[in-house]
Amino acid sequence: MRRLLLAGLIAFTVLPLAATPPSTPQPLDLETIMANPDWVGQAVESPYWSVDGRSIYYAVKRDGSQVRDLYRVDAASGQSVKLDAAARAQAGGDPVFDRRRQHAAYILHGDVFVVDVASGQRRQVTRTPQDESSPQFSADGRALQYRDGNDWYSYDLAQAVVAPVALLKFADDPQDARPDALGERQLATFSTLRRIKADKQAVRDENEALQAADPSRAPMPFWLGDKIKLVDAQLSPSGRWMLLVTVPKDADGGKVPQLTHYVTDSGYAEPEDVHTYVGRNDPAGQSLLLLDLVKHKPYALPTDTLPGIKDDPLKALRHDAIAALEKAGKADQAKALKAPDVRPVTVAGDGGDNIAWSDDGTELAVQLRAIDNKDRWIASVDFGDHTLVNQQRLTDPAWINWNFNDFGWLKDSHTLWYLSEQSGWSQLYTKPLDGKPKALTTGRFEVSHPQLSPDGRWFYLRSNQVAPYSYDVYRVPSGGGALSRVTHYQGMDDFKLSPDGSQLAVLHSSAYRLPQLAVQPAAGGTPRELTDTMKPAFTAHQWITPKIVQIPSSHGAGVIYAKYYGPADDTTSRPAVLFVHGAGYLQDVTLSSTYYFREQMFNNLLVQRGYAVLDMDYRASEGYGRDWRTAIYRNMGHPELEDLLDGKAWLVKNHGVDPQRVGLYGGSYGGFMTEMALLRAPGEFAAGAALRPVSDWTLYNHEYTANILNDPQIDPAAYTASSPIEYADQLQDPLLIEHGLIDDNVLAEDSIRLYQRLIELRKKNFWISLYPMERHGFVHPDAWYDEYRRVDELFETYLEKPKSP
Incomplete structure (x- = not known):
């Protein structure tokens, strides 16, 4: 998992009004807000173009079900139709094309299909119970290649014959x-x-x-031996080479904790394995093996020549940790912390995103990361010497970002393109294999999701060049030139180029409007709106348009962007609530719809009752560059708390907020920050609700935690400084903890351990509410209602009435 709590914390999305609000809006209530969200409307999901570029397919969740219905809309007329089962069988999937654009291929119900572009004739290539994936055409256009798991197959278009590309045996010959x-x-x-x-x-x-x-x-x-197991396999379009990513077969993943399902179909409590704790066995280092499919020979691709691979970026911390263990008489543990001569690396995740072949199959580039995530390399492969050649090294004393790692090849099959934060902001670069890098974009903004046009002339990308909170599609010539804005939504969520590169299918949203589909010329122009899936009961309400404000930092961080909900006047003494978004690295202050649609409605309810509400993109949030992201390195919960306190001070100064009646709430990372705020700044907040919070970072996973806090054995001070349980003795303000018992992201034991610690400290005014059938992101309306009923009652009890002097 690349980032904390993202999938679970992100419930749905909401946006601006699709209808004129009534003059006397109906008051909100918790029953409505926390009901099944079908009454709000549905987001348009997963758009893709038809092979001929005339239609766009998209999915919409069916009311009362998790089933997604498939729709087809004519891009020219805007006429849309929901496809029945028979029509879906003929609809096709997201196509890939051969180099001459004569054939297309796609996956439909897990099988491979190929289409003749000129005639539209379709041919089914596979009909199997397993799911095929990753269709691609050979460089010469004569074969269609695809995979079944990690096994690759080639389908000869002329002879209609399927054959395995390679037979991999993980045993000795x-x-x-x-x-x-x-x-x-x-x-x-x-x-x-x-x-x-x-x-x-x-x-x-x-x-x-x-x-x-x-x-x-x-x-x-x-015959590859019995000491390794396969992680990924990627086939060259030329059919000559296959790259394997392997790990040691006996790699120890560490002891796996369990959670318990108490409410089950069987009537018996049932255990479930979850993630390994950070520091309880780091991920295994991966290795590269290049197979010559013509000469039938394997070649190892060593990584020990990568620049900086033998450095130890944690040398000082490691020295101190080893010294402390030796002093304590723990020689074996001290020995285990010795730095390796060559840092282990990881290469591949799901889908082979870290491996890129040129279109003609003559060049290969691989993206590698050090296990400690302080370095990222993009290396090409020398097929003659069977070695890696470094093309770009990105190093960061904190950690390499989870995002902004896209890379690939220009159409010349000799020039790499890639995203990099080397300037402090994600920008797009190109680099010939034997030349110097060139920045295609520059500035104090971020670019992401680059797509190369079919003719190779343009890069289309997502950027917040205008303002950190405003996202649109931009384009830049692949050879260099001006970055130009293509869409003007300010809340652009995703986009897809048409097969000929002339049009864009755009998903866009706004504060109370879920993502909707539009189409427009790729060079810019007037868009045609294609969908409106919002419900009248929702759009008819007079929702509060959040005002984006800039809050001065009193700690030298510049400004903190936030969304303010509430009256503009500053004459009334009123209570206030800070909503703290989750995931840490997530941006909630945008002009797009929010992941937290229920919370946004709850914020409206609080304003209706006389509160002011502030939603801040505290330090560590996405969208503001590398320094903002890494401000929390080895010190989670500290810069963020400074920002929350600045937010409180801004409310007091500008909106008549009573400093004695400010509360806060949030889920996941927001729950963690709620606990840090109450425990590290006692007396500043009148009450807080921590939903599914991390209370002790030693119980979280490696992939997220070790990036920010290093391994707990090497950097125990970072975990002590960053874990709320270490500050439990400072609790003096009311704390409500709420957690799903089958949360497989942040385990419920995290909250239960803190609860036990508070019991032993004989603290008062703390409560815990556990939900037996909820994971990290709650899904059942009864649980949502109960959760927020308790939050509402907490604020009503401790915030609404002024405190006695």
């Missing part, structure tokens, strides 16, 4: 077994054994000769 001393004596003694052995070798030699001369035969197996 039985015919290569060398006899021991006894075996050698047997062979020396018995001529019959020698003849049998010679006959086997002759048969093998003959098969290899026939294989080399006859392409109609199935390939010979690659």
Whole structure:
């Protein structure tokens, strides 16, 4: 998991009004806000173009179900139709094209289909119970390649024959077994054994000769040994090479904690394995193996020549940790912390996003990360020497971002393109293999999601160049030139280029309007709106348009962007609430719809009752550059708390807020920050509700936590400084903790341990509410209602009435 709590914390999305609000809006209530969200409307999801570029397909969740219905809309007329089962069978999937644009291929219900672009004739390539994936055409256009798991197949378009590309055997070749001393004596003694052995070798030699001369035969197996297991395999479009990513077969993942399902179909409590704790066995280092499919030879691609790979960026911390262990008489633990001679790396995740072949299959680039995530390398492969050649090294004393790691090849198959935060902001670069890098974009803004046009002339990308909170599609010439704005929504969520590159399908949203689909010319122009999936009951309400404000930082951080809900006057003494978004690295202050649509409605309800509400993009939030992101390195909960306190001071100064009646709430990282605020700044907040919070970072996973706090064995001080449980003795203000018992992201034991600690400290005014059938992101309306009923009652009890002097 690349970032904390994202998937679970993100419930739905909401946006601006689609209807004129009534003059006397109906008051809000919790029952409505926390009901099944179908009454709000549905987001348009996963748009893709038809092969001929005339239609766009998109999905919409069905009311009362998790089923997604598929729609087709005519891009020219805007006429849309929901497809029944028979029509879906003919709809096709998201297509890929060969280099000459003569054929297209896609995956439909897990099978592979190929289409003749000129005639529209479709041919089914597979019909299997398993799911195929990753269709791509060979460089010469004669074959369609696809994968089943990590096994690759090639479909000859002319002969309509499917064949495996390579047979991978993770075992030792039985015919290569060398006899021991006894075996050698047997062979020396018995001529019959020698003849049998010679006959086997002759048969093998003959098969290899026939294989080399006859392409109609199935390939010979690659015997790769029994010491490794496969993580990923990527085939070159030329069909000549295959790159394997492997890990040691016996890599120890560490002890896996469990959660318990108490309410089950069976009536019995049922355990479930979840993620390993940070520091309880780091991810295994990965290795690269290059297979020559023509010469039938494997070649290891060592990573020990990458620049900086032998450095130890944690040298000072490691020295102190080892010294402390040795002083404590823990020599074995101290020895285990010794830095490796060569830092281990990871290469591949799901889908092969870190491996890129050029269109003609003659070049290969691989993106590698150090396990400590202080370095990222993009390296090309020298097929002659079977070595990696570094093309770009990005190093960060904190951690390399989870985002902004896209890369690939220009159409010349010799020039790399990539995103990098090397300037402090994600920008787009190109680099010839034998040349210097060139920045295609520059500035104090971020670019992401680059898409190269089919003709290779343009990059289309998402950027917040106008303001941190405003996102649109931009384009820049692939050879260099001005960055120009293509859309003008300010709340652009995603986009898809048409097959010919002339049009854009755009998903856009706003404060109370879920993502909707539009189409417009790719060079810019007037868009045609294609969908409106919002419900009248929701759009008819007079929602509060959040005002984006800039709050001065009193700690040298510049300004903190926030959304303010509430009256403009500053004459009335009123209570206030800070909503703290989750995930840490997430941007909630935008002109797009928010992930937290229920929370946004709850904020409206609070304003209706006389509160002011502030939603801040505290330090660590996305959208504001590298320094804002890494401000929390080794110190989680500290810069963010400074920002929240600045937010409170701004409310008091500008909106008549009573400083004694300010509360806060949030889920996941927002729950963590609620606990840090109450425990590290006692007396500043009148009450707080911590939903599914991290209370002790030693219980979270490696992928997120070690990036920010390093390993707990190497950097225990970072975990002590950053974990709310370490400050439990300072609790003096009311704290409500709420957690799903089957949360497999932040485990419920995290909150239960803090609760036990508060019991032992004999604290008062703390409560816990556990939800037996909820994971990290709640899904059942009853649980949502109960959760926020308790939050509402907490604020009503401790915030609404002024405190006595």
